[in-house]
Amino acid sequence: MTPNKNLLTDDFGRTHNYLRISLIEKCNLRCTYCMPADGIALSPKADIMTAQEIYAIAKTFVHHGVNKIRLTGGEPLLRKDFPEIITQLATLGTEISITTNGILIDRHLEVLKANKVTKINLSLDTLVATKFNAITLRNQFQGVIDNLHLLLHNGFQVKVNVVLIKGFNDNEIIDFINLTQHLPLSIRFIEFMPFAGNEWDRSKMVSQQEILDLVHTAFPPADVEKLIDDKNFTSRDFKIKNYAGSFGIISSITNPFCDGCNRIRLTANGKIKNCLFSNHETDLLTAYRSGEALETVIATAIQTKMKVRAGMTSIDEINDPALHQDNRSMISIGG
Numbered sequence: 001m002t003p004n005k006n007l008l009t010d011d012f013g014r015t016h017n018y019l020r021i022s023l024i025e026k027c028n029l030r031c032t033y034c035m036p037a038d039g040i041a042l043s044p045k046a047d048i049m050t051a052q053e054i055y056a057i058a059k060t061f062v063h064h065g066v067n068k069i070r071l072t073g074g075e076p077l078l079r080k081d082f083p084e085i086i087t088q089l090a091t092l093g094t095e096i097s098i099t100t101n102g103i104l105i106d107r108h109l110e111v112l113k114a115n116k117v118t119k120i121n122l123s124l125d126t127l128v129a130t131k132f133n134a135i136t137l138r139n140q141f142q143g144v145i146d147n148l149h150l151l152l153h154n155g156f157q158v159k160v161n162v163v164l165i166k167g168f169n170d171n172e173i174i175d176f177i178n179l180t181q182h183l184p185l186s187i188r189f190i191e192f193m194p195f196a197g198n199e200w201d202r203s204k205m206v207s208q209q210e211i212l213d214l215v216h217t218a219f220p221p222a223d224v225e226k227l228i229d230d231k232n233f234t235s236r237d238f239k240i241k242n243y244a245g246s247f248g249i250i251s252s253i254t255n256p257f258c259d260g261c262n263r264i265r266l267t268a269n270g271k272i273k274n275c276l277f278s279n280h281e282t283d284l285l286t287a288y289r290s291g292e293a294l295e296t297v298i299a300t301a302i303q304t305k306m307k308v309r310a311g312m313t314s315i316d317e318i319n320d321p322a323l324h325q326d327n328r329s330m331i332s333i334g335g
């Protein structure tokens with residue numbers, strides 16, 4: 001089939017050249033804002049995409065214009081066949097990156113380098129070991145810190161994802177920014193988002209404005225430099241003058257960035273999610289297994305994407321649990 005250059009463009013002119021694939025629903029942490037307290041019902045193993053299916057489906061997207069792939073999860077590095085998956089995907093010639101909690105980085109360092117992965121997003125919500133144990137329900141702080149330094153030492157471009165929760169880690173915002181004084185890291189503060197079972201509440205969220213107010217009290221205004229945002233940005237980026245790294249704010253709740261959205265998500269069980277906030281899913285794996293043309297299914301998913309946050313245009317709608325309680329937990333979407 002010849003490439004269809006319109007397949008990945010929606011009614012609002014957004015071209016979806018960035019595919020985020022969740023490899024697994026399982027995780028070796030239990031971050032309370034992500035994994036519901038009672039866990040999640042895992043898909044039967046037979047319903048999870050195999051390495052070969054991931055490759056074949058990704059290849060179709062790449063054929064029609066995807067040029068960026070991110071692997072996520074659950075914890076993507078928990079997949080036993082991760083080396084096989086990344087090695088196959090690397091042959092597609094796109095940029096490949098991963099989002100990980102960092103625990104298994106040391107085991108996979110060589111395969112990441114061998115496949116020219118240079119960009120890693122590592123999630124770390126606190127710089128205090130006891131708080132890490134409390135939010136992740138696991139005792140892995142030092143291993144994550146060591147792996148963060150291992151990545152920097154090996155020349156990877158590292159972004160650190162920090163989900164801010166009021167009263168838990170908002171008092172560490174400046175400590176995280178201070179890390180960028182000597183380390184070439186990009187810290188990304190993420191507004192806490194609602195998903196099934198994560199007990200989201202507006203009052204637990206730290207907003208973009210609150211973060212900026214704090215930054216402006218901690219640093220002289222002339223030292224806080226606004227960086228130029230990418231056209232498909234999720235993070236509005238800043239830098240403290242003369243610091244080695246930078247920081248940014250991902251404000252999906254208070255200041256969404258849907259106009260430039262180029263992201264399309266594939267869950268580990270092969271469903272397309274056209275928006276992180278959408279309850280709706282389109283089953284691509286079943287189509288693949290029954291030999292149907294994937295393009296028809298992909299077109300449906302793209303054409304039904306709404307302009308802003310799956311139709312939740314205001315913060316009042318986000319406050320309404322009825323509008324997001326059916327959305328999968330983040331652990332099974334992949335962020």
Ligand code: SAM
Pocket residue numbers: 027033034072073074075076099100101121122123161162163190191192193194195198330331333334335
């Ligand atoms: N396990 C990997 C990790 O933690 O990086 C990849 C999957 S995780 C679901 C992807 C990203 O989603 C992480 O950076 C995580 O902090 C973020 N995330 C999870 N739940 C969230 C929520 N409720 N609001 C905002 N971000 C969330």
Ligand code: SF4
Pocket residue numbers: 027028029030031032034035073074075101123330331
């Ligand atoms: Fe696991 Fe990542 Fe979710 Fe934490 S944020 S529970 S590490 S998937």
